[in-house]
Amino acid sequence: MGMREWACAQLPLSRKELFFAGVTFAAYFFAAKLGLYLYYAFETSPALIWPPVGIALAAVLLGGHKMWLPILLAQHLALISHFTGVHTISLVIASAYALQAVAALYLLRRFGFDMAMTSARSAMTFVGVVIAATVIEPAIATAWQLYSGTLGVSPLVNLGRAWGGGVFSALIVAPLVLVWYRGWRTALAEIAARRAELALAFATLAGVVYAVFWTPHTRVLGATVIFMLPAALLWFVLRFNPRLLALAVFVSAVGGIAGTIITLPGAGSLSAQLLNVQVYIGLIAALFIVFAAVEEERRQGFRKLRELYAQASAADRAKSEFIAILAHELRNPLAPIVSSLDLLRMQPQTAESAEAIHRAEQHTIMIRRLLDGLLDTARLSQGKFVLRKELVRLQDIVDQSVASVEDYVRTRRHTLRVIQPEEPVMLYADAVRVKQILINLLTNACKYTPPCGYVELYAEARDGHVLIRVSDTGEGISSAARPRLYTPFSQVHEAPERGTGLGIGLFLTKRLVEMHNGKIQADSDGPGQGSTFSVYLPLSMEGARRYREDAPAPAAAQPEAVAGGSR
Structure with missing residues (x-):
């Protein structure tokens, strides 16, 4: 040292x-x-x-x-x-x-x-x-x-x-x-x-x-x-x-x-x-x-x-891309199943086989809707969702939407009442997406209402807007569930006997309404008291002009149908 x-x-x-x-x-x-x-x-x-x-x-x-x-x-x-x-x-x-x-x-x-x-x-x-x-x-x-x-x-x-x-x-x-x-x-x-x-x-x-x-x-x-x-x-x-x-x-x-x-x-x-x-x-x-x-x-x-x-954006993009790929890959094998069911229906069938084919068709329709919902969710998240707007008649959209859910209403033994104006109401909107909004709301109302319940679809022109209201006598919405009502992949009600779904219906509905420059509102007095979803969509310029002309004597909303077996 x-x-x-x-x-x-x-x-x-x-x-x-x-x-x-x-x-x-x-x-x-x-x-x-x-x-x-x-x-x-x-x-x-x-x-x-x-x-x-x-x-x-x-x-x-x-x-x-x-x-x-x-x-x-x-x-x-x-x-x-x-x-x-x-x-x-x-x-x-x-x-x-x-x-x-x-x-x-x-x-x-x-x-x-x-x-x-x-x-x-x-x-x-x-x-x-x-x-x-x-x-x-x-x-x-x-x-x-x-x-x-x-x-x-x-x-x-x-x-x-x-x-x-x-x-x-x-x-x-x-x-x-x-x-x-x-x-x-x-x-x-x-x-x-x-x-x-x-x-x-x-x-x-x-x-x-x-x-x-x-x-x-x-x-x-x-x-x-x-x-x-x-x-x-x-x-x-x-x-x-x-x-x-x-x-x-x-x-x-x-x-x-x-x-x-x-x-x-x-x-x-x-x-x-x-x-x-x-x-x-x-x-x-x-x-x-x-x-x-x-x-x-x-x-x-x-x-x-x-x-x-x-990091969250990257994870969300990865999730959206995964969902889009998954939905696309699952739709490919679904097409031959649908074609096979169409071929079977063309053959002579017994009552039992015809009923089995009908049930299979209903399930394929449900699967196709779920896959379409997944694809729409992915497109919305990626900013690739585009509306194809045109001048459409509200009554046509309501009729087509009700026809799409009639079988489900009948299966649940519900009474469905449809009330809409007799005079034509014109919208500048994407007819397919407005129909999707109504189907989602009607399906949810039927799904979360006990059998033999009551569901009502009400439509009218009001103050330059179209009001579409879907009411039911179902399970209602608790105050604790309201914050996550429109959250994707979130379930407000646990309903294993009815199938829980993906939890994207209301999310897509809200986004579609907002893309039409409208708004959606949910009301409920609490669990067991039913719920009401109100959608407000702007009228087209022509529809607004007609509404102003007819405002002193508006056309009466007319009850169209009761579906519990008949329409």
Whole structure:
């Protein structure tokens, strides 16, 4: 083992930690010397520009509690190299600063602080801990000076200026170091990608800092200068990441302090002006730390939502494609079955075989409707569904729909009553799809109504629309079932004895109605009280004109049929 390896092995720090401790020591020492120079050269009291507090907080957050040692040594060396005969008070103050940094580290970890500060909770935790923890060193130093009789100002002044300087430093310097230490590559990539906008943003910020801190004007172009800095920083919050905002706040703080010291604007002493600048920029920094975290949280949530939406869309497309392929493949073997049944029906049959063929035909019709429904669902999901609209007569669609369900109504031993106007009612619609709407509603009404029930189909022209209403005396709809009434592949009622189906009938019905610029409404007094589905479809221009002409004496809705064996 060489001498260097032996020396490193005796230290409580690893090589990486030793390097980081050296950087911390150098940064803290030079920042302390700068603070001492500004304080005594320009007599800034009660304002205290003390950047070491922010450096110490960032150091313990990045390097851990072991960084207390370089903080203590750098603070002690800065004081004893500036003053003479202050070794004791220097050690007390240095120890207090080290304790303050470690205490802040403990509190931040205790409350689950995230150094990226991309959540509102972490940002507010940081601001709260900074305000609470930075009082430690001022309290200890003030108490020791009171005890030793070396305090030359009021205890409140001594405590207040050190506390204010610590809060200001921690809010300005620590976030800058934290966010740039771990994300500087990302920030540089964004700078390269958006250098034109970023240059314009920083040029605007420089102009605002000049107007606010380097000139005596209180208004520029009719605007109060005090509101210009928040407006400029808002650009960084909304358009860039938190790293660039932290840099913009730091630039504002440096520019504000430099402008106040160099130009000595306005009435009053330099110290009072610097104190105002500290309070002003400190408040802005605290607000924008939280604001930036909220905005970043929103961005991350939006990105996550967009990713989830893309995944859901991909899954939905895959499902739709699978359904379309499945329905198409199942329809192929269905065609020869239908042809075979047609051939069998042409042959002489006994009563029993004729009934068997009829039942087989009914089942093939049901299977074909299910497959057609699956294909329609897939086309709707893929945006490939197209209506073929034309001028059609409502009464023809109603008659054809009733004829399609007559056998099912008779099988269920229901009474079906059809009421529609005698005068022709014209629609500009896809006749096949409107018929599909009526068949779906009538089939559902029959399916979920106990045998020997009552189903009514009512149609009329009303207020420029056609009202089609299907009512039944069936199972009704519970309030809990309403939210999923039109959800595809969802069953409102469990009906194993009738066959549960695919749960796509009402979904297709609603989509078809909406594609006709209409609306559908479901009403029910609850389970066991039956249900009513009302469909509103717009009349064609000709149908609307006829309706307006006939409005004073509308044609009476005429009961057409009772189907429970007869129509």
